[in-house]
Amino acid sequence: MNTTNAISGRSFGPTVGEAPLAGHVGARSHRREDRHPISVGLARGLGWFSIGLGLSQLLAPRGIARVIGVPDDTKNCALMRLLGLRELASGVGILSSRRPQGWIWARAAGDVMDLALLGSALASDDTEKDRLAAATLAVIGVTAADIYEAVRLGGPTGSLASSNAWGPGEVHVRKAITVNRPVEEVYAFWHDLRNLPRFMLHLESVEEIGDGRTRWRTRAPVGMSVEWEAETIEDNPNDRIAWKSVEGSQVDNVGSVRFVKAPGGRGTEVHVELRYRPMGGAIGAAIAWLFGESADQQIYDDLRAFKQVIETGEVIVSEGSLGHRGHYWQRPAQPPAELPADWPALED
Amino acid sequence: MRANCWISTGKVRVDNVPEPKILNARDAIVRITSTAICGSDLHLYNGFMPTMHSGDILGHEFMGEVVEVGPRVKNLSVGDRVVVPFPIACGGCLQCERQMYSLCENSNPNAWMAEKLFGHSAAGIFGYSHLTGGFAGGQAEYARVPYADVGPIKVPEGLTDDQVLFLSDILPTGYMAAEACEIKPGDVVAVWGCGPVGQFAIKSAYLLGAERVIGIDRFRYRLRIARERAGAETINYEEEDVYEALLEMTGGRGPDAVIDAVGLEAHGSGATYAFDRIKQAMMSETGRPIALREAIMACRNGGVVSVPGVFGGLIDKFPMGSFMNRALTMKTGQTHVQRYMKPLLERIQKGEIDPSFIITHRLPLDRAPEAYQMFRDKQDECLKVVLKP
Numbered sequence: 001m002n003t004t005n006a007i008s009g010r011s012f013g014p015t016v017g018e019a020p021l022a023g024h025v026g027a028r029s030h031r032r033e034d035r036h037p038i039s040v041g042l043a044r045g046l047g048w049f050s051i052g053l054g055l056s057q058l059l060a061p062r063g064i065a066r067v068i069g070v071p072d073d074t075k076n077c078a079l080m081r082l083l084g085l086r087e088l089a090s091g092v093g094i095l096s097s098r099r100p101q102g103w104i105w106a107r108a109a110g111d112v113m114d115l116a117l118l119g120s121a122l123a124s125d126d127t128e129k130d131r132l133a134a135a136t137l138a139v140i141g142v143t144a145a146d147i148y149e150a151v152r153l154g155g156p157t158g159s160l161a162s163s164n165a166w167g168p169g170e171v172h173v174r175k176a177i178t179v180n181r182p183v184e185e186v187y188a189f190w191h192d193l194r195n196l197p198r199f200m201l202h203l204e205s206v207e208e209i210g211d212g213r214t215r216w217r218t219r220a221p222v223g224m225s226v227e228w229e230a231e232t233i234e235d236n237p238n239d240r241i242a243w244k245s246v247e248g249s250q251v252d253n254v255g256s257v258r259f260v261k262a263p264g265g266r267g268t269e270v271h272v273e274l275r276y277r278p279m280g281g282a283i284g285a286a287i288a289w290l291f292g293e294s295a296d297q298q299i300y301d302d303l304r305a306f307k308q309v310i311e312t313g314e315v316i317v318s319e320g321s322l323g324h325r326g327h328y329w330q331r332p333a334q335p336p337a338e339l340p341a342d343w344p345a346l347e348d
Numbered sequence: 349m350r351a352n353c354w355i356s357t358g359k360v361r362v363d364n365v366p367e368p369k370i371l372n373a374r375d376a377i378v379r380i381t382s383t384a385i386c387g388s389d390l391h392l393y394n395g396f397m398p399t400m401h402s403g404d405i406l407g408h409e410f411m412g413e414v415v416e417v418g419p420r421v422k423n424l425s426v427g428d429r430v431v432v433p434f435p436i437a438c439g440g441c442l443q444c445e446r447q448m449y450s451l452c453e454n455s456n457p458n459a460w461m462a463e464k465l466f467g468h469s470a471a472g473i474f475g476y477s478h479l480t481g482g483f484a485g486g487q488a489e490y491a492r493v494p495y496a497d498v499g500p501i502k503v504p505e506g507l508t509d510d511q512v513l514f515l516s517d518i519l520p521t522g523y524m525a526a527e528a529c530e531i532k533p534g535d536v537v538a539v540w541g542c543g544p545v546g547q548f549a550i551k552s553a554y555l556l557g558a559e560r561v562i563g564i565d566r567f568r569y570r571l572r573i574a575r576e577r578a579g580a581e582t583i584n585y586e587e588e589d590v591y592e593a594l595l596e597m598t599g600g601r602g603p604d605a606v607i608d609a610v611g612l613e614a615h616g617s618g619a620t621y622a623f624d625r626i627k628q629a630m631m632s633e634t635g636r637p638i639a640l641r642e643a644i645m646a647c648r649n650g651g652v653v654s655v656p657g658v659f660g661g662l663i664d665k666f667p668m669g670s671f672m673n674r675a676l677t678m679k680t681g682q683t684h685v686q687r688y689m690k691p692l693l694e695r696i697q698k699g700e701i702d703p704s705f706i707i708t709h710r711l712p713l714d715r716a717p718e719a720y721q722m723f724r725d726k727q728d729e730c731l732k733v734v735l736k737p
Contacts, residue, residue: 180442266442297460308454311440313420316494317371318472320401320482321457330458332403333475333482334351335368335492346373348419 042149043100046107049142050091057084069131070121079117086110101153108150111143171295172275177303180267180311183259187238189310190257190270199305199315202298213246226250252277270306274299314346350737351405351488352716357395360406362714368484368492373420376496378432382509383410383486383713385733386517387543388611388658390724392477396612396634397660399461399478408434408474409516410486411509414500421497430500432493433685434517436472436483439498450682455495456481465661470682487716489737501689504697510704511696513734514548519703520688522548522609523555525656528679529605531556536598538562538646539580540639541609542570544706544732545656549607550578551701562597564590564639566615569729577705586617594646602648611657614638620665627664634661644671655680706732713737 057064061080062072070076090110093103118136121127179186189195193206193214204217209229217227228249234242234256242256253276260269274295305315317323320333323340351365368377386409391397411431414424424430436456437449444452452471456462461479462469472494475485484491493500503512522545529537537553539546542565553561563574564583571582583593594603612635615621624636637659644653644667653676671678695701708731711719719733 178442180440180445301460304454304459307441308438312438312454312495313374314372316438316455316457316472318457318482318494319368319371319484319492320404320478322371330401330478330482332353332401332405333478333484334353334403334405335366335484337366339369339371343371346370346419348373 042145043094043104043153046104046142046146046149047091047094047100050087050094050107054084054087054089054091057081057087059084067131068118068121068135069128070124071126083110083114099153101150104146104150104153108143108146111139111146114139115143170275170277172273173295173299174271174273175296175299175303176269176271177300177307178262178267178269179307183238183261183268186268186270186310187241187259190241190259191235191237195309199309200302201305214243228253270303272299272303349489350713351484352407352713352735353402354392354400354404354406355402358393360393360717360720362716363403365403365405365488368490370416370418371492372494373418374495374497375418376414376421376424376493376500377416378410378412378430378486378491378493378500379415380410380412380486380489380491380737381429382412382513383407383488383735383737384513384516384518385409385487385716385719385723385735387545388476389720391611391613391658391660393720393724394613396628397477397479398465398634399458401478401482404475404477404482405484405486405488406475407485407487407491408476409513409518410474410491411503411513411516412491414496415490417496423497424500424502429503431503431512431515431689432474432486432491433499433501433515433520433689434473434476435470435682435685436474436481436494437498437686438495444498447684447687449684449686451684458482473682487713487735489713499686501693504693507696508704510707510734511702512693514544514703514706515685515689515692515696517683517685518544519548519692519701520685521545521656521683522550523552523688523692524681524683525549525607525609525654526552526556526558528654529553529556529558529607529652531558531605533557534559535604536560536562536601537605537607538564538594538603538643539607539609540564540614540643541611541657542567542574542580542582543609546570546607546609547574547578547706547731548703549609549656550574550580553607554579555695555700560597562594562603567726570731573706573731590642591646598648602646603651604648605652605654606643606647607654608640608643608657610639611655612636612659612663614640614657616642624664633664635659635663637663637666641665641667644676647674647676649674651676653678656683707734709733711735 057080061077064080065072065076090103090107094100097103118132118139122129122132196206197203202218204219207215209215212232213229215227215229217225219225228251229246230243231246232243234240238259240256240258244254245252255274258271260271262269308315318333319335320330322331322336349365349367350362352360353363355361370377389406392400392406414426414428414430417424435450437444437452438454441453450471455472456469458478458481459469465479472481472483474483526549531537531553535558537558539549539561542563546563550561550563561580562583563571563580564585565571566584566586571584574580575582583590614636616638621638624638627633628636640655647653655678708729709719711733713735716735719735722728722730723733
């Protein structure tokens with residue numbers, strides 16, 4: 001397993017616009033080892049730490065209770081054993097998983113739980129405050145290490161890593177969909193960039209500003225808006241369109257879309273590749289993930305919407321998904337009292 | 349308007365909710381005149397389908413009168429009387445072009461959810477969880493029908509609601525299940541479950557040329573209807589060993605084709621059944637495939653296993669060894685209703701089949717909660733409930 005990318009923390013700069021986008025887009029087989037950078041260092045250390053702590057809590061709950069300064073009564077010992085089981089699960093998970101970031105996030109959640117327990121113990125009368133304070137400081141240190149490692153490895157389910165986090169905070173997505181239309185029609189639709197907001201949920205507008213340049217404006221998480229300028233770097237009719245953001249953009253990104261005739265009259269395969277550094281880097285991406293905005297999912301939802309627009313004329317909505325396409329939140333499947341204010345006029 | 353809403357496991361309630369609106373250009377709004385409770389609604393009622401939300405309007409078997417159409421619906425007019433197929437299908441994707449409507453690639457706005465559970469998404473379905481789109485269902489006074497230019501079929505003069513309502517789901521479902529059996533002269537078909545789909549599968553198997561059809565259930569009234577109205581021979585699995593009985597009835601060959609019209613909530617007896625119930629209660633399997641296992645074991649070598657019964661997730665102890673070594677074929681899927689509506693409507697018009705024979709109860713919509721309970725508990729010889737909004 002190749003782990004160098006993650007360990008060296010290769011920076012964003014040099015890879016943008018390099019070979020993977022320009023040259024490898026057509027390559028069918030990805031080098032999988034590049035897609036799952038795993039640290040053998042910190043992550044494994046945290047895994048073994050979990051196992052050690054878990055075993056101690058399970059086998060010697062009284063000892064641990066005394067060390068951290070809480071009464072070694074039956075109730076605390078039972079709780080300690082449960083916490084030990086949790087630690088063991090995290091440890092085994094981290095050490096046995098090819099993509100351990102989910103388990104490291106679980107560790108981080110466990111840390112928060114521990115801190116809450118320690119906090120309530122500090123407020124209690126029958127505890128030794130000095131020992132508790134020391135234990136709390138130690139847990140804070142471990143929490144920091146967990147969050148650092150979890151953020152570095154990507155989103156909690158590995159969604160960022162699986163969509164290729166080349167460097168810290170850099171997101172790389174490849175998605176494909178097959179559309180039941182001839183290549184010429186699909187290319188022509190996509191070539192008119194003003195069509196993109198019709199199916200890209202977060203894209204507000206694309207404007208042509210001359211010289212092969214366009215200005216893109218998107219909605220960002222938590223109600224923000226982001227815009228950047230991009231230039232088309234390749235445009236082969238019925239084959240491929242590629243673009244990249246111009247120097248000094250708010251969001252660095254490069255992307256391409258490739259059109260391939262699907263075999264046996266199955267229409268056109270649309271392969272999209274996108275690489276960008278989200279605002280706020282890795283932490284921004286992790287926060288976006290928490291809001292259900294995994295890049296992978298977003299791009300695929302957009303591609304599906306594209307397929308709907310070109311095959312059926314519009315993006316279909318249901319009562320349950322109304323106003324929340326691409327989000328994990330659903331409303332009950334019953335008609336809305338009011339249509340959203342920005343509901344588009346329906347066309348003939 | 350009044351609508352029957354899923355509240356929680358074992359609880360539905362008729363609530364006042366907003367009236368539907370045209371949301372897409374190919375929508376129509378239908379004022380519902382008849383709507384039925386499907387056996388598969390009981391899977392939702394009993395809490396076996398994931399992704400239900402409190403307040404979801406149930407119902408996917410309905411018909412009525414068009415009261416509004418979107419700007420791109422050209423083939424329907426206000427006042428048309430239509431039956432609405434339960435799978436929502438766009439008509440433009442490759443699967444729809446191939447008439448595999450229940451696999452429509454565009455009609456599930458929550459495809460991402462289905463992909464997580466199933467790997468790929470199938471079509472959207474009215475009132476059948478958020479996994480299948482989160483569409484409001486038809487146990488209501490009105491319903492919004494997406495892709496109304498593709499799905500609904502106009503009802504000719506002279507046919508009653510009772511005669512055509514089941515074109516929406518169960519008649520095509522029973523028919524497709526029998527069609528999947530590739531019936532040849534002399535074939536014996538065995539059907540597990542003599543609920544509405546089972547009854548129509550029996551009828552359809554005869555229409556398609558089966559020599560004998562055997563219905564299997566544990567409720568005497570359902571077996572009686574299968575004998576008297578659908579013409580089946582019957583086995584009560586609480587009284588006889590199904591495998592032995594089928595072998596006896598087929599000279600040791602086993603049925604040429606078997607149909608599982610039961611699905612994920614099958615009943616049985618003995619240790620294996622108890623084990624399945626426990627595992628299902630503990631969420632470590634989502635279906636109890638007792639009927640399916642039995643059907644596979646009984647089917648003759650090289651026969652067809654047709655599965656119209658609904659499954660939602662994982663099952664245990666699938667007899668793959670029997671299935672593989674004996675060269676069986678399985679055919680399954682949600683029904684491509686749009687493909688069957690017209691030919692089956694013609695059969696109804698010609699008098700070859702009158703689907704209304706399964707109706708045992710007609711109740712006002714407001715009594716839906718009571719109807720669900722009655723249908724689930726098989727009280728009052730309940731076979732099919734039609735609700736009138």
